[in-house]
Amino acid sequence: MDHPAIGTQHDLASKISSRGATVGIIGLGYVGLPLAAACARARFPTVGFDIDKTKIDAIGAGRSYIDAVEPRELERLVAEGSFRATTAFEELSSCDIIVICVPTPLGVHREPDLQYVENTARTIARFLKADQIVVLESTTYPGTTEEIVRPILEQSGLLSGKDFFLGFSPEREDPGNKRYTTTVIPKVTSGDGEAASKLVATFYEAVFNEVVAVSAPRVAEAVKITENIFRAVNIALVNELKVIYDAMGIDIWEVIDAASTKPFGYMPFYPGPGLGGHCIPIDPFYLTWKSQEYxxxxxxxxxxxxxxxxxxxxxxAKLERLLDRMQKKSLGSSRILVVGIAYKKNVSDVRESASFEIIRLLEQRGASVEFHDPLVETVPTMRRFPEMAGRVSTGLTPLEIERFDAILIATDHDDIDYALLSAHARLVVDTRNAIDKRGFATPSTFKA
Ligand SMILES: NC(=O)c1ccc[n+]([C@@H]2O[C@H](COP(=O)([O-])OP(=O)(O)OC[C@H]3O[C@@H](n4cnc5c(N)ncnc54)[C@H](O)[C@@H]3O)[C@@H](O)[C@H]2O)c1
Structure with a gap:
């Protein structure tokens, strides 16, 4: 590979440090919008691109649709002209740095669905010009940047590492986490070749507090997928232990609390009703698929x-046993209120939430089910469970609570009156230890 002119690298690096470089973010969802706001805050002229016109219109009106982006801050960034959004992808040619934040779901056979990444790469290739930096942030299997994105971009006739600079930098956003916000989380960066590595790190150093550069895109891709596999496996471990200890009459939450006092060699993970969200249930299977090649x-x-x-x-099954034992009621003739349908506490994101599978199983058995979620007024349209769209959250008054044979806590949002629930419910089945942790346990509250 020919080496890029040192002058080009130097020009780009000084354009970054002087904030003369324009940043284009493709995909303005949970990852792309907070990143775009962070780039604009770091004083880069920032342009957001999305195929979803409703998002472009919302940004144009200064309206945030992602919890992690403060509505007032978005309004300010848009009003002062440091951030704008468009569906006009030809404007990519006037960006110096292009960051891809599009979805990477699984296909029907749990295989990686890279159509969004591939389509985006094809769009970029149409407008690619010399000296641009392109970074993939979507979570994917090791090899995607070099084996999938690079060949598509090189169809433009330009070469990676010589004419343009390609890298991968995983997104580590933790929705709902007030302490570790976008730019506080150390940013892992990588590039295809030495020049790209340096330029990608230089860019992120201007936006994030700390950059951790690794040797190649496939290493950075493996970092992200390793972090998520680590979580998936450890959550499975405590879920398995929960079932075993429950049979032994041991409370897993008490065990975890005590084990967490060990100052080394232990890290707490908590059981729950099943995995949710766009990452942990999905990303590990990208590696499963890729491993088959080896x-x-x-x-x-x-x-x-x-x-x-x-x-x-x-x-x-536990709810069914408890209804039978405590109320002599069959599941099929019961009214159940599921509390919390977001996939985790204090966020409004419902993607892949275990609550929907629970509702489906309960209704399959004939139960009459409603839900309450202070952060989700109406169920949005989802790829899975499309039949749930449009359902509306039930209020949480004493009268409402007393209408149900059982309350099943699936998500432990802070903004729920657990004392009220505990006082008025006939039976509570708590998958998050939300009641006992707050000191509201009664003979009618149980953990599952
Ligand atoms: N949500 C998280 O907390 C999180 C955390 C870490 C990593 N990730 C990863 O980040 C990536 C993006 O996830 P997300 O949660 O932001 O997804 P999202 O669905 O919230 O947003 C993706 C956006 O991309 C847009 N899009 C799709 N195809 C496009 C195209 N061809 N051109 C332009 N825009 C297009 C969609 O309209 C949407 O607005 C995924 O790979 C995900 O695994 C997500």
């Missing part, structure tokens, strides 16, 4: 998936 299996990942996906059935 004739290898990912047994830990597959076992973790099996245990975590069995949790909704476990919770429903």
């Amino acid at each position: 004739g290898l299996r990912t047994r830990f990942i597959e076992l973790a998936g099996e245990i975590n996906t069995s949790m909704p059935s476990y919770v429903v």
